[in-house]
Amino acid sequence: MASSMTDAAVKAAIAAVESESATLVEKIEMLIELATEFQKKPKDVEPLWQAVxxxxxxxxxxxxxxxxxxxxxxxxxxxLRSIPDDGTDLLLQARDCYQTALPVLQEHASSEEIAEAEMNLGLVLQSLVSFHQARLVDAIQAYQRALRVFTGDAYPQEFAILQNNIAIAYLSMPLSAEGDDMRQAMAVQSFRQALEWVTLIDHPSEYAMLQNNLGNALQYLPSTHPVENNVQALLAYDEALKVRTVHDTPLEYANTIANKANVLLNLPDDLEHPEAGNPNCLSQAKALFQEAAVIFERYGRFDQMRTIQQTLEEISIS
Known part of the structure; x- marks a missing residue:
């Protein structure tokens, strides 16, 4: 059904282009507008290919x-970058599209349109890094150029996404041991900067994403105060769970409760007397891990399920 609807829409677009009542500019704008519509929440890849x-x-x-x-x-x-692909062909084509378009956009387009292209270029470059086809520093530079326009006060959602991506890029950098502390700290700073501008009420999805990722960064942040960092991480996960629920966003919920369980494994029951151990935190962690494993299995995320099962086995042995 989706494919036939797509074909019908493409035929309508072609008919509009061939219409004598439309100017050339109008025909081009019709094609771009329809292609953009196909990209909005596609149920499969067919509308994306038709958009291309x-x-x-x-x-x-x-x-x-x-x-x-x-x-x-x-x-x-x-x-192109939205079409699932195990290789790099589509990502490389997408990169070329943005890099070809940007000089012309910089001459003729609005600052917001240029910034959006820079942000999308950064996303593509960041995706290509794992294939050794791009550098993280280039992705970060593209994001930082976009941040000149997408400031927190004017564009909080875009600002949040950019800061989130920059933080993840920092955490992915293959730095020396001496640089690990700095990159972790820079990531935490980026997440916190973004959270200054997004709110639970106005931007729930971005808020939950940032709180979850902040918790992850805090959990592994090298510090002389690991317990304090873990407490802050726990608070961040709890904030994310105000949005991420088992009914509305089950996989995101499972990820966050698994992250929370990891923190609880390393948190004493009594912060004032850590030598007393953590049987209560350990019990909570087991319950959260078990709940997350069930959800991951239900949705076919077997690698994540097996990772949790292995962790539960290790807990039982220790």
Missing amino acids: ELYRSAITLSSDHPLLWARAQAGMGTA
Whole structure:
């Protein structure tokens, strides 16, 4: 059904392009607008491939209209990077689309449109790092250029996403042992900067994402006060769980409760007397791990389920 609806929409777009009542600019704009619609919450990859074809048609028609040409290039990049692919071909094509579009956007487009392209370029570059096809420093630089426009006060959601991605990039950097403390601290700082501008009420999804990731960074932050960091991490996970619920976002919920369980493993029951041990925290951790394992199994996340089961076995042995 989805495919036939997509085909019908593409035929409608072609008919509009062929219509004599539309100017060339209007035809290009129709193609870009329809392609953009296909990219919104697609149920499978077919609408994304159709969007790519519509963008290509728009690019072909817009040789004398540089801004429209660049918008079509950037839009095609976003469609390509959204298509699941085990390799790098589509990501490399997406990177080329953004890098081709950006000089033209910088000459003709608004600052927000340029910043959006920079942000998307950063996402692609960050995805290519694991394939040794890009450098994290280049992704961070793209994000930082976008932050010149997407400030916390004017664009809190975009600011939060950028700071989150920068923090994750810091944590992924293969630095020397001497640099580990700095990168962890910079990641924590980025998460906290983002949380200054997003709120539980106005931006629940971004708020939960940042709190969960802040908890992860705090949990592994090298420090002379590990217990204090773990307490802060626990608070961050609890904030994330105000949004992430087993009914609304089961996989995100499972991830967060598993992260929380990891903290509880290393937290004493009595902060004033850590020598007394942590049987209560350990019991809570087991329950959370078991709940997360059930959810991961239900949704086919067997690697995560097995990791938790291994942790539970280790707890039982110790």
